[in-house]
Amino acid sequence: MHTTPGRILWSxxxxxxFGHAPLLAQGRPLVPTGIQDLGFGALIPGIATHxxxxxxxxxxxxxxxxxxxxxxxxxxxxxxxxxxPLGATIPLSFGxxxxxxxxxxxxxxxxxxxxxxxxxxxxxxxxRATIFLGGTATPGPAQRxxxxxxxxxxxxxxxxx
Amino acid sequence: xxxxxxxxxxxxxxxxxxxxxxQAQSATIAATATVQTPLxxxxxxxxxxxxxxxxxxxxxxxxxxxxxxxxxLGQTSAEVSITFPGLPANLTGAGNxxxxxxxxxxxxxxxxxxxxxxxxSAASTxxxxxxxxxxRFIFIGATVTPAVAQTPGxxxxxxxxxxxxxxx
Numbered sequence: 001m002h003t004t005p006g007r008i009l010w011s012x013x014x015x016x017x018f019g020h021a022p023l024l025a026q027g028r029p030l031v032p033t034g035i036q037d038l039g040f041g042a043l044i045p046g047i048a049t050h051x052x053x054x055x056x057x058x059x060x061x062x063x064x065x066x067x068x069x070x071x072x073x074x075x076x077x078x079x080x081x082x083x084x085p086l087g088a089t090i091p092l093s094f095g096x097x098x099x100x101x102x103x104x105x106x107x108x109x110x111x112x113x114x115x116x117x118x119x120x121x122x123x124x125x126x127x128r129a130t131i132f133l134g135g136t137a138t139p140g141p142a143q144r145x146x147x148x149x150x151x152x153x154x155x156x157x158x159x160x161x
Numbered sequence: 162x163x164x165x166x167x168x169x170x171x172x173x174x175x176x177x178x179x180x181x182x183x184q185a186q187s188a189t190i191a192a193t194a195t196v197q198t199p200l201x202x203x204x205x206x207x208x209x210x211x212x213x214x215x216x217x218x219x220x221x222x223x224x225x226x227x228x229x230x231x232x233x234l235g236q237t238s239a240e241v242s243i244t245f246p247g248l249p250a251n252l253t254g255a256g257n258x259x260x261x262x263x264x265x266x267x268x269x270x271x272x273x274x275x276x277x278x279x280x281x282s283a284a285s286t287x288x289x290x291x292x293x294x295x296x297r298f299i300f301i302g303a304t305v306t307p308a309v310a311q312t313p314g315x316x317x318x319x320x321x322x323x324x325x326x327x328x329x
Contacts, residue, residue: 032188040194042239044326049194060190082192092192135192143196145236150192157185 027067028127032156036061038133043090043148046141053100053134056107060133062154063105068127071161074101076115077153082137084148091138092150100132107132120159197236198295202324206230208301213258216309222302223266224273229301231322232271233288237295240329241288243267245281245322252305254316262304271298281320287327 038060040049051058064072076099081089100110101121110132113119123129131154208229213219221228233241251257268276269291279286281301290297301320 030186032186034188034190037190038192040192042236042326042328043194043196044328045196045199060192062188062190079192082194084196090194090196133190137192137194139194139196145196145198148194148196151189152192153187153189155185155187 027070027158028065030064030066030070030072030156030158032131032154033063033065034061034154035063038135038152040137043137043139043143045139045143045145048136048138050136051134053098053110053112053132054107055134058134059100059107060135060152062131062133064123064129064131064156066123066127066158068123068125070127071120071122071159072129072156073118073120073159074099074113074131075118075155076133077155078115078135079150079152082148082150085144085146088144088146088148090140090143090148093136093138094134095136098134100134101129102132103129105130197239197326198234200233200235200241200324200326202322203232203234204230204322205232208303208320210305213305213307213311215307215311215313218304218306220262220302220304223264223278223300225302229320231299231301233290233297233299233324235290235295235324235326237290238292239290239295240327241290241297241324242285242327243288243299243322243324244283244285245320246283248281248283248320249318252316252318255312255314258311258316259306260303260318261306264302266300268298268300269294269296271296273300276300281322 039058040051043049053059078094081091083089094115096114097112099113099115102110103124105128209227210219210221248263252260263281265279265281266273266276267288288297
């Protein structure tokens with residue numbers, strides 16, 4: 001290769017292959033981590049229990065680590081019920097303010113959001129945030145006793161903004 | 162390699178970098194709960210004073226054979242709150258027969274030995290259901306105070322006990 005445009009193209013390609021991307025902003029990978037289950041504790045048949053996103057013991061919690069000040073998109077996959085003994089289920093529901101986003105990583109300093117919808121947040125200037133989740137479990141009056149569980153999934157990505 | 166090929170390679174490389182920046186990541190947590198066994202409360206025996214004489218108070222202690230008895234059945238080792246709303250101040254019949262000075266014992270076996278003494282009232286008494294059977298047994302005593310001119314006849318009343326889980 002001897003032409004100047006050709007040399008430029010090769011430089012771009014090689015730079016990209018070796019991790020240098022002069023045309024894109026450099027950033028850290030976005031890493032979500034589940035750190036606390038959404039725990040309803042002991043349920044009494046026939047009595048619904050709502051765990052607040054501000055409950056330090058019962059709220060579900062995720063941490064985010066990524067590029068400082070980056071905007072992220074969050075989406076939950078929320079199951080309609082928990083499963084228990086002999087196929088029994090307990091309905092789960094989530095309200096418009098059961099999600100909480102905190103760039104300060106503080107349970108007392110959250111911005112509420114609807115976990116049923118795709119939402120946006122912005123990482124701190126350290127590239128961190130914590131997401132909190134509340135919800136409601138509604139056992140029936142004849143609910144079979146025993147342990148119940150379900151899996152909640154948080155999916156996040158950079159928006160590029 | 163011609164210029165077009167070089168350009169394609171560069172675009173491909175830049176695209177790969179761009180795709181890794183925007184790729185979504187996921188994490189999971191669990192939602193968990195434990196459903197408690199529903200509470201069952203049974204009135205097992207009446208508080209029976211038997212024959213009472215005018216002017217002579219008579220006491221039935223919780224340990225006496227004719228004390229009132231309730232049985233609670235629920236989640237093993239769960240804490241419950243026990244209350245007695247509106248304990249009668251009189252037994253009714255041909256007149257009113259005053260009753261009071263209620264006394265109680267609760268135990269995880271069907272006997273008062275080794276049980277916990279408490280005063281039945283509208284205020285909460287906390288107790289733990291048995292770790293194996295989920296039972297708690299309640300024994301109630303009281304004192305009736307017939308007047309000197311108490312009208313002869315049968316007298317009766319109702320003692321109601323409420324039990325709820327505390328969540329502990």
